[in-house]
Amino acid sequence: MSSSVPQKVRGMQDIFGEYQRYFNFLKKVARHEFRKNGFTRISTPIVEMQELIVRSAGIGSDVVSKEMYSFQDRKGRELVLKPESTAGVMRAYLENFLDEPQPVYLYYIEPHFRYDRPQKGRYRQFHQVGAEIIGEIDPVLDAKMIHIGCSVLDNIGLKGRYKLKLNSLGVAKEREKYVQELQSFFEARAHLLDETDIARLRANPLRILDSKNEDVKELLKVAPKITDFLKKESKDFYSKVKAYLDILGVEYEEDHTLVRGLDYYSHTVWEWVDGSGRTQDAFGGGGRYDDLSKNIGHKESVPAVGFALGAERLIETLVDTGVKLRNKDAIHLYFIQLGEDATKMILPLSIEARNRGVNSMLSLGTPSLKVQMKKANRLWARYVAIVGIMEAKKGICQLKDMLNGTQEELRLSDLLDRVVANIDAKELDFYSPTKDFVIEEPKTDSEPSENS
């Protein structure tokens, strides 16, 4: 089929149908988990000042040097489509939350962008659910964050299907020392490295820990380990995180090569990886980022810990794992009507259906009966009521029970009684937003009070 409609932007996707249902499910589970733990939602703008992102991710990072969607607005401001939300949340915190009781618990569900080579499961617009606790430092916060992330994974159906990798990066001074030693170690063995790894070693030595080269992986077993460079305070902090994880029943694997991609982490870092080894990428991860506030230009260090989970990776894993969502939005009653008279009889019935908790849907437009039945099937409709021209004259309908395939003729005035009687009362939908709010009428001063 030839068509010159501009296509969707390369590497981005429309989310609909079954994929959207998984996405909604993930969002619902995450929202519930975060709320029940006292987090409130924040949505920072899709667009941030480029300077914020550069300072936060670090000038040498892949994000900044290769993967950023950056552009100028009409006034020449340097902007980016945010590659992640932590920098924006910290910015928003500094602008709005310093005078609130600390620490502040925030969560987000946001689209992020990277100008990356599109591959299966890696999109240029991708989505993350994440949370941050900002304003206090305590190892129990790190443990609690990890526990919450595990709960989200457990509750979407991945219990027992992921592994938690854990490490500590200590503080900046300890890391500096370690980086020097790591660099020396590999410089002395430079003849064993390929060009990519030599480049990594010179630009950002920590990235050698992500090498896929088998020789390097062997060397890493005997190379200096970050945990050997931690002083007492950092060691204590890390021990406490692990002790709290034990109390919370969270299992973890220590991985001394885990450093995460971004510059801003200190102390605890972690990643959730697929337990089956089916996918290479992590489901998500997090860490403590006490230095981020200073990196982006704030005068003080603000302790913080957070994590993010990748929606696309999780959805693919749910599908691969065989997690099937129950269809809760099934239509109880699907109307098929032919002609205007039938339509006019059906419209008020569809409103009455709503009031009686019955989810109904009208087949509007002019498709054939066959197409309409196909649609009713796709929507898992329990009943189909057919009102043709003859039926409309007589005020009756043909009611088809889609579960057992039977069909009967009955009066339109009896239709809803029949349907309601045959649907499990628990399935009827009486949600009304009016219970969620009250309207406080503005008081007029002139109104006399009861006692006057």
Added chain:
Amino acid sequence: MSSSVPQKVRGMQDIFGEYQRYFNFLKKVARHEFRKNGFTRISTPIVEMQELIVRSAGIGSDVVSKEMYSFQDRKGRELVLKPESTAGVMRAYLENFLDEPQPVYLYYIEPHFRYDRPQKGRYRQFHQVGAEIIGEIDPVLDAKMIHIGCSVLDNIGLKGRYKLKLNSLGVAKEREKYVQELQSFFEARAHLLDETDIARLRANPLRILDSKNEDVKELLKVAPKITDFLKKESKDFYSKVKAYLDILGVEYEEDHTLVRGLDYYSHTVWEWVDGSGRTQDAFGGGGRYDDLSKNIGHKESVPAVGFALGAERLIETLVDTGVKLRNKDAIHLYFIQLGEDATKMILPLSIEARNRGVNSMLSLGTPSLKVQMKKANRLWARYVAIVGIMEAKKGICQLKDMLNGTQEELRLSDLLDRVVANIDAKELDFYSPTKDFVIEEPKTDSEPSENS
């Protein structure tokens, strides 16, 4: 306070706290309304090809000429941050839904962007909830869409507080004729127009209908009206829409000057405006856009009708109107613990609380008791359990009833019984995502069946 942290992008806002709660409420009501009417959600990318938006909004439109966030990616593709979602949804429909049973019911909740002068309530990133029915033409679809939009407004608390304005733009040929007559009418009276309106008249005559000039408003009363140019077919279509609205109990005001900003509408157009006249901008609006598919380059006209509601405008109106949201995420039990021993005793209790339906939260970090109590208050905590160093040694806590201000000492092992006994059973939270899914284990071929 001096700080050199890059600020948020001008004209954009962080959404959190009370504002976010209203936003969540609006999203929830809209999702429910759409789903119950058989709509499923679509999320099109934030970024679209510039060509798609230019073809859809029209080259002379304000959106395209002044208000678009446009930029090039690293490969030189001309992209835009989407100013609205209808063009993207139509593109996605053409790419994915042509072979589905028609019509297709889709809804969205999306951020949109316009490079506009920031004003109160008008942001450069703003949000809309909207819906589209694509693939069939029938006046009852237009009426149904209007009815659904009214239901969303009614259900968020604005029942009786908005007016629906309605018009028909007929089809392209009828509009052409009308535009010629309108232009002639005003050209003959050009001496009564100011420069802005003369410019409008020459560039896009229909825009004169939006003039704020009082003289022009007077002239419009005697100027040619679009409805006088509709032929029988268009008149019939419009009459049927109105007849269906009557059956659905939807009140409307006809407004012959209503044309909406975009080029792609035909037949029915409508807007919801504030009934109090408090705000100038519409809450939202919609219309039929049977020509959009051809405008963007598809070989055929695809009938479609849709609407969008502006989240920011609605939230401000809810606040102004006195609509107060009930706080449903109240914390039942807030733990305040001092010292590591207390923390270690509390962590398992917080997990047990969760299993018993109690929303609990831990005061982690090191703030003072006073700050913690303030936080418990803000979170509407029903109970606060304080475990100090002495209490931890004895395995007890001080339980404060925040409703009546009483305090008592009790054993930690009795704490949850006490709390559960005093909370309305309906308030306990037993939501478990596990009821939302089943895991279908992949079958292994080697597994013997029961009969083998």
